[in-house]
Amino acid sequence: MTTPDYSDTHRLFLQALISRRLMTEDAAIQLYAHVSPFDQDDFTDFINTVNDSLSSVELEIRRAQDEATGDKIVALTNTNEQKIAQVATGYSPLELEYFKHLLDAIVMADDELYCISSTAAVNEASKLKNKENKSLQLTKAAAEDLLTRFVHDKWLIKSKTGALSLSTRTLLELQSFLKEAYEEQVQECTLCMEIITKGQRCNVAACAARLHQHCAKTYFENMNNPACPSCRSPWDGKTLIGLAPNVEAPHTIRRR
Template identity: 30%
Template sequence: MESNYNHGNRAFLQAIMGRGSLTLSEGKSIVATILNVQEGTTITEDDVSQATFDSFIAAAAEAVSCFEYEIRSMQHQITKNKIYAFVNSVSDPFTQQATLRSPDELLYIKRLLDTIFETNNSRRKEVMAITSMQALEIQIRKGNSDKGLTQTEAEALLSSLEKENWLERSPKGYYSLAPRALMELRTWLIDNYNDNEDPNANQKIKFCEACREIVTVGQRCIDLDCNTRLHNICEAAFWKSRPSRNCPKCELQWNGENYVGEKAITIEEENLRRKSRGEKRRRQSQSNKVNNANGEEQEQIDNGVRKRRARLELPNTNDASSE
């Protein structure tokens, strides 16, 4: 450890350890506060250079390396924000959580992950997320046990996991792994859900062709048996560097309309709704045609009745002349 490691570096390390993860903006804000205390300045996060921030990250990473911890970073798959996380580089994540969670809570988390990466991650539909309603189903809360978690306990645990940056919840109510979890659980996810070491075999955990990070939100190849995936945030730069928009593995055209993440199901639902609306309009149109036809037929009948009545009501001209 370098001799210039100081109280400011310790304060920064404590901050990232306490939060578990932080964004670049949050990190710079912490550094600004530390420098203001240390140097008596009044700077803001905008005044903290990337080099200064990187020096705090490097010092923190070096300080924890001998304890088998790391400071890892990745871009958020949706917002593109740079995220930094304090992660254990060696031990099983469930071993780490054993001191913080009850056995039933750990079993619930495992069933939650199985649902996200097994049940909701099929060959045809890679949702890789779970709805709040599904996360509270009795099969996930209790499994095959009579005990498990109550709905209230499960809701509290989900809230805690979200607050601790293990899970994130979308505006449509889908839970998925947050960047902290993707960085911390990377090796565990691969070991537990990828059965075949052959990179060309279908795998549950797939990686972005551009940045090589796990993809739980993005795009997939049109070929269901192809493992090529791309983050939406990586797509533009990736295709700009290539001569064509063809999949780099199977060479099929990449149309950008096959999704990974909750969009895989929300788009399908929208298509079904659109199809339903189209069918409804078609039935309405047919109904209108039938009604129009019936209306025209009724009008013809009414006209005929009126004409017959008119003839009956006309005076007999022959009778009138004889009088």
């Protein structure tokens, strides 16, 4: 199928996505359907055309699945993933340093929890240091405001119990950085091969199998006796990666 030329229709779609940064694929399709009868192949070509226009400014529309809900996501992402400062624009150097500090605490959380409590996150503000190992001044009140902003800007997710974890946006836009900086800590889903911070893991401690909840649901759907896709041991889905729903994160940060 021939890729269409970039038009006002593409511009309107992109403007809507810029304002939201990320939306469900269903919402993106509804937006597309307002200007053109929906067809899956046409929609894919439509996205490709927008991406062609974005390549020169290091932006790209990517499609993924939300770890927590399994919803298909369409997101506008920065393709220059190596440096956080070039992706998370709009923050001061001090604010970015705090974000990197939280990112480290979340990725390095003990027992593959991949989250920290809001209380622990605020307390971390007093531990910030510059390259010369001098303390940086960030008050707890400023830290609380920043956490609200990180959640609002979809860099972090805050659960009902106050646990902070990595968002779909962060996993998409910073995937190369995360894999390079945390090669030993970042895990991939055994089935879809995308980064996983929420899901299930094999009961066998030595086994590296990790599955997103939505991947596990599809994979085990027709199995009477679910077995690990890697080591074939029984799989009960009760051994988790990430924090169980409605459970509070530890109020102190414990790193692996």
